[in-house]
Amino acid sequence: MTPRGGGRGFRSRLQAVPGVRAVSTYRREWLLKDLVAGAVLTTLLVPQGMAYAELAGLPSITGLYTTILCLLGYAVCGPSRILVLGPDSSLGPMIAATVLPLVASGGDPDRAVALASMLAVMVAGIMILASVAKLGFIADLVSKPTMIGYMNGLALTILIGQLPKLLGFKVEADNLIGECVGVVEKVADGAVVPAAAAVGLGGIVLILLLQRFLPKVPAVLVMVVLAIAAAGAFDLGEHGVGLVGVLPAGFPPFTVPDVRLGDLAPLFAGALGIALVSLADTISNASAFAARTGQEVRGNQEMAGVGVANLAAALFQGFPVSTSGSRTAVAERAGARSQLTGVVGAGLIVLMLVLAPGLFRNLPQPALAAVVITASLSLADVPGAARLWHQRRTEFLLCCAAFAGVALLGVLQGIAIAVALSVLNVFRRAWWPYNTVLGRVPGLEGYHDIRSYPRAGQLPGLVVYRFDAPLFFANAKTFRDQVRRLAGADPRPAWIVIAAEPMTDVDTTAADVLADLDEELNAEGVHLVFAELKDPVRRKIERYELTRTIDPDHFFPTVEAAVTAFRLRTGADWTPGPRPPGAVQPPDASRPPDASPPHGTSPPPTDGR
Template structure:
């Protein structure tokens, strides 16, 4: 564990100082509008965002082990607190809100310290990315909807989606055009500049422009609302009046905020650490967050959180250590002492636009798109958490998302990867018969691989898989339990029953390859007699030997001649295209086509095209070069399909005809070689060609048509030359 204060400033290098100071000043400038906006979201006067940008940031810098991460008033905690106020019927900026919000920060800090003492950072492992993404996105969209009425010149909305939409509709009845123009133009300016110049602090410029318009154009005279004036000076310390606060609600919301702060901060900090090649101490970061939130509470502010957006900006400007945070905190002190006069001139629509622009970066619809393409189940979890927050509030959103995460885990465990294994002649080990065309079942033996721990929710699948694949002549059932790390009592009872039923049918049953801890569990669960009776063996080979079977095994559906042939095939050469299917799945055809084009490009560089006939394609395939005869035959056919894509150097018909003829010669050579050396494969090669033709005609009908025309033309020319 990393100890000591100012950890990131140890062995400090002087050359870091200019960039650290510059980045710190920029962090302070950027934090002014964002922190003020989020303070309003949390139900506090805007100036409390500045108060929360001094001591919390400085204390985080003292305790943190992350050289880059920036702490501050941020979206998620502010939104949770703001939503809590709406749920409890507490008016923003009221005396009750001024008491309740800091108490939530206080409890959040206390909970974080408890997490620190119990090393509870692993809680984060139970909050999946879809849940966190949907939760944060739901909060961000909720706040954006709350802010829209302020752009229209009204007060902010409250409640969940239905109430927020009603408030927006009502606000549309009394629109202030100047406010709308000011807010929309500010938002557009920030979004556009951020796209083309992400380093430029446009939010600060927009804020300055709003103050300028107030001073010069007096836009407040046109009904545009301004922030309340603030007296200069440091914040006074907050002492809660316990009688005015619902402590149960504050503690509950504080717990939720603490979990979100810990999860979001640790996940983000570890991402930055991994990307930039340094390590952090997770537990020390929890302590830093806890101390920062206690500091926020003591100045009357809302909870604070690690800011991804400000940390990204710090990274862009080259900040190296927490001297950045110290500079930002000191800059904010100077602002509070000497520069708060501008706050009373800041138009509310401008500040609202800055908040909305910041929240737009928080909404993770790009994550939703990625999940939809990769994992539908995780996409639905994201949507459930998102809609839960939007429709029902933050608490229900988190609960729904986490429940669905556990459901997804259970569903995944109930349908684990599993396979039936066989033997490849001449090879050691056992192979999935579906993925290896030359893997054959051992005669009278069923070998079943189950890749998940056995428990109440999946033992039925385990049992049904085995029973449905037992044949009349099956004498041995062997389970490869290498991935089984545990068994529960339900699975133990079913396993015992399965062994008994198989024994009654004269079938030997074995459990193999598992860890010794599973044997310990079996004994504790009362099925240790299976071990004593010989149903447990350390390896599949040991189980086969116990059943009276030794190498070479007799394989089902394979005579001695064919087995001898298979033993002569190189290990890597018999299933390259099957490996393509295994590796690339739905993109298999596309990936094969890429290699076809690569080989075509190499052919154009060949000094002697006749080499194609003699040597084949292996030397031109680069990383995926090993080809069996059937695979090479298919590859050559696909090349013929793309002859019209050769470069202009080979555009003449006679050149194309030459290459087509060479390819066809190679295919004939393959046929002759198979007929001479392995006639038993000839029938399979011919059947493969027929299937391939049908497949290619479906995949690329136009190219197949052109190829057939070319072949017909070459055939006629060949017949004409023969007649002469």
């Protein structure tokens, strides 16, 4: 007998499934809009799915299988109402870089499909586990400058890699430089197929023009239809142009990926990189479209939804997928209101495979290359890199390093370099944080950076010093050396007041360094004084027993309180800072002026690095 209330518990758990919740809250007035949006979306899903499958080194039909199942999987478990998933141009090269080395030259396509499907299983597992562990913050491991560099390198890699297909020949190479050399040699040897080049280059120009001047027109669909018509009218297959051919008919069969045990380790390494890029894409796209539709972003649910979509694709001969900003934008512009749009798209693709598998048999391969190349151009952000050059050179160098990693070492190595550079940049900022001496500025409350205000007043015998980072093992010696330098000034200060508000932590290594430093300074008649130390950090200092060396009376709630205590003990009075060349010395710099700085002026930045 079912316990009373058990039915309600089951229903509440069922309602927690996003797809069930979407059905129960569906509005009748959305139906027509979703049906129309689904039909419009399909015109983009089919050519892009086929093109991105070939970009991943897989048969074009697997792109359609992947599209169908990932849309259905996300419709059940994805929280976003309109986010569209599918094969992605940024993942294609990563899939190829992982799978193709495991497949011998000219190897079995079925083995490549099985490896790609197992890769999708691993990506699904990583995403679902990350969702359960609430690890959505991992997407933040890649900073924007390194991601710009990675995407620029990826765009260049895709562009060069698609040129042979665009121009009608093949190039055997293992890296970007080899591909560039191969393309140049083939062009010089006259290997270009004129008809293929005309279709490919014409397709790129047509897509870019339509996207620029008629953004509401489905540019990819128009180009594909014209390319198919041209192939039939001019018999392009007889002029050396590769065609897609008739696709296998019917719904994809349920297939458990069968791979060798030795393939699992390299597949897992690739899955980690793919999962990271997919996670970053998912969070950024979900945030962007949620802000426009008034939805709340559920990062962990999004990861679970993408994980289920990957698993569904993997069990039907698919490969890893991610969210797509371009396809989601198409669905949104077409009036999509729910995931029924994606379900309609998946259903129409199934109907095409069952009823008209030969619909795209005359689609030229250069047209697919044109689709991929135009997609790669949207990945690149050259203005973003130029902006970094003008705004912050160190981050521009990070961008260039990530770009070089992708271009010279490969896409998987490039994402590893991007993550490593981002983490190292965070560590560098904590290792060598900004630090400065503070002084009193006439007309401004508080204490301010003397680099920004060279005339800031100082108290003889006292230095106010700010170190803008938590104290931990990596930067404790940097802090010690800076304080030693201040203590060795002539005349020697009696107090060095640490403006400790930025110090959010002190670890045991830093505590030992502080203890030794305080004893060393005390022997020289200099005392360390702390102001604005956070309560949790103060409790750690007491737990480390640092108050045995640092006088408990040398902890103050504010810098002003510490300065006031010093003045009461010593009778010191303010003196002006160094006078800038050409400046006029005021009659009494120790007395605060009556006027504030001129209206509209602002201090220079305190951190110019």
